[in-house]
Amino acid sequence: xxSRASSLLREEDIEExxxxxxxxxxxxxxxxSRFHSLDKGExxxxxxxxxxxxxxxAINPLGDRIxxxxxxxxxxxxxxxxxxxxxxxxxxxxxxxxNKGLSSGEPLNSRMNxxxxxxxxxxxxxxxKISRDELLQVLRMMVGVNISDEQLGxxxxxxxxxxxxxxxxxxxxxxxxxxLEKVDVEQKMSIRFLH
Amino acid sequence: xESYLFPFDSLICMLLGISFTVWxxxxxxxxxxxxxxxxxxxxxxxxxxxxxxxFEWATLRMERGxxxxxxxxYKPNSxxxxxxxxxxxxxxxxxxxxxxxxxxxxxxxxDIFYFCRKGVESIVDDEVTKRFSAEELESxxxxxxxxxxxxxxxxxxxxxxxxGVLIRYGFLLPLRVTLAFTGVGLLVVLTSIIGLLPNxxxxxxxxxxxxxxxxxxxxxxxxxxxxxxxxxNKPKNGGICVAxxxxxxxxxxxASDGCYAMVGQVHGGLMGVIQKAMVKxxxxxxxxxxxxxxxxxVAKRLSDHVxxxxxxxxxxxxxxxxxxxxxxxxxxxxxxxxxxxxxxxxIKYDPRFGDAFWNSSTFGMVNYLLHMMSSWAIVCSVWYLxxxxxxxxEDAVQFANRVKAAIARKGGLADLLWDGGLKRGKVKExxxxxxxxxxxxxxxxxxxxxxxx
Numbered sequence: 001x002x003s004r005a006s007s008l009l010r011e012e013d014i015e016e017x018x019x020x021x022x023x024x025x026x027x028x029x030x031x032x033s034r035f036h037s038l039d040k041g042e043x044x045x046x047x048x049x050x051x052x053x054x055x056x057x058a059i060n061p062l063g064d065r066i067x068x069x070x071x072x073x074x075x076x077x078x079x080x081x082x083x084x085x086x087x088x089x090x091x092x093x094x095x096x097x098x099n100k101g102l103s104s105g106e107p108l109n110s111r112m113n114x115x116x117x118x119x120x121x122x123x124x125x126x127x128x129k130i131s132r133d134e135l136l137q138v139l140r141m142m143v144g145v146n147i148s149d150e151q152l153g154x155x156x157x158x159x160x161x162x163x164x165x166x167x168x169x170x171x172x173x174x175x176x177x178x179x180l181e182k183v184d185v186e187q188k189m190s191i192r193f194l195h
Numbered sequence: 196x197e198s199y200l201f202p203f204d205s206l207i208c209m210l211l212g213i214s215f216t217v218w219x220x221x222x223x224x225x226x227x228x229x230x231x232x233x234x235x236x237x238x239x240x241x242x243x244x245x246x247x248x249x250f251e252w253a254t255l256r257m258e259r260g261x262x263x264x265x266x267x268x269y270k271p272n273s274x275x276x277x278x279x280x281x282x283x284x285x286x287x288x289x290x291x292x293x294x295x296x297x298x299x300x301x302x303x304x305x306d307i308f309y310f311c312r313k314g315v316e317s318i319v320d321d322e323v324t325k326r327f328s329a330e331e332l333e334s335x336x337x338x339x340x341x342x343x344x345x346x347x348x349x350x351x352x353x354x355x356x357x358x359g360v361l362i363r364y365g366f367l368l369p370l371r372v373t374l375a376f377t378g379v380g381l382l383v384v385l386t387s388i389i390g391l392l393p394n395x396x397x398x399x400x401x402x403x404x405x406x407x408x409x410x411x412x413x414x415x416x417x418x419x420x421x422x423x424x425x426x427x428n429k430p431k432n433g434g435i436c437v438a439x440x441x442x443x444x445x446x447x448x449x450a451s452d453g454c455y456a457m458v459g460q461v462h463g464g465l466m467g468v469i470q471k472a473m474v475k476x477x478x479x480x481x482x483x484x485x486x487x488x489x490x491x492x493v494a495k496r497l498s499d500h501v502x503x504x505x506x507x508x509x510x511x512x513x514x515x516x517x518x519x520x521x522x523x524x525x526x527x528x529x530x531x532x533x534x535x536x537x538x539x540x541x542i543k544y545d546p547r548f549g550d551a552f553w554n555s556s557t558f559g560m561v562n563y564l565l566h567m568m569s570s571w572a573i574v575c576s577v578w579y580l581x582x583x584x585x586x587x588x589e590d591a592v593q594f595a596n597r598v599k600a601a602i603a604r605k606g607g608l609a610d611l612l613w614d615g616g617l618k619r620g621k622v623k624e625x626x627x628x629x630x631x632x633x634x635x636x637x638x639x640x641x642x643x644x645x646x647x648x
Binding site: 027030031034037038051052053054055056057058059060061062063066087090117118121122138139142143144145146147151155158159163171176179180183185188189190191192193194 | 276277278279291301302304305306307308309310311312313314315316317318319320321322323324325328613617621622626627628629630631632634635636638639
């Protein structure tokens, strides 16, 4: 509940998160309230079960992969900082105009970082390549039982053929970026956060 | 020694006796007699208006205090954290592919963006989980439980809050508990007495009067200020009354304005005693725990009751669980299969005075009642909607959804298709399979077009 939540977040923490992610003060407090309401165990961190309790996420075919993206390598808990850093990928790029000069280096919501987020949803073993198997796995998650193995296999083969430029039968991050260069990633991977 | 204590002793006894008598007389005149006769002095409405002014003042003070310290006030935004676009899966994926240019392929690596964004949107703000916790308020109502800005309270506000606590726990709470006991006690005793009478018009008439009186006392025990709208649509015999469910108090609110036959499981303890007494005076439908699972038995007993014109309308809450009064969730179709007239009722609580939602995973029943009785008041509006019946070619689920939409519209609540059972249970796999099927159609559909060209 919102009652105790905002008082647990200190001003210094809010300033740091603001610098790191570019969210505004009110957005951070409201997202903290949301984080707190998801945290049923009240231990300041979210586990995978906490995410799976959201029905709309549980019915999303890629739900498990998206949940995974929040957790750093090998960890089972994500704290508020980590939560905000992952959400920051979905900030609209236009908002950066207002916060110029605040962040150093590549902002978390740049086109490249948005593409990297999507790439990592495919690349489960984090070897910076999407193999045929990994592509098949994601396809299978998205279609369920409605398409046969052969058809799915040919879809995967065709996709790799079209994207693969160096002939290693895998899609690297640069090949991934090239295939999607005309797609409006900035808009499609952004969420309109209200101020 | 004893000689000079004696006058003090009798003085104290006299004072206690006088205050007790005064107390009881006030109680009787201002609360119990009006409850019996069904009239109101209007004291509660005056109380409500003055409280509202107080809350607005308190919020302004907090805002001023925050500005002085140059800090931000936490303001819960009832419009939500994000703005969502209500486009369907097919539309969005076609858009994604079109922006990529070129001919429409079967599968595009950018398809994943749709699911990704939808997933993260639901993590930030989803329609379901927020219905199972109390609604956040825009202004502060001087209750600790709804305060989000404890660091911005000035001394004056603290004093006011302290006075509030004293009044609520020192005066209102004992008053309300006394009334509650009186109400319940009278209900049990009087219905048992009426149960001794032979069945007939006198019995029904007396039972009605007794039920109404006791529920009215309970309403005053909660300081509930209820506004009834459209009373010409009140449920009649031989029908079923359905309403949205926020708390067990819903029953008291509806039953203090009309007589209903209750449906429920037989409980033990105090509830069980009340149930047994009530059923002596007029026929309510109580099920044993074992009978609840048998849907045919339940349906049969309900239809038998409804078929008997002399019996009171049945009161049912089809959501099956308490929701936080910002939305109406899926109605279980059982009560809509019986095939009689349905009288929908919408109940909307005003959250500024006290949050009526019963979060059964956080509070037990006794804790909840104490919370209720130590709030300022419970203010709500009840709308009686015109009766509805199942139309030709409509099945029970469609009928249930139609009634639900009408209730949601009247009460100003969000109309959701999600099951209230998600409070405790997991969502069914079948919904994920539906999403997968939709996406497969997009893939295979364009595949068919390809093979034709």
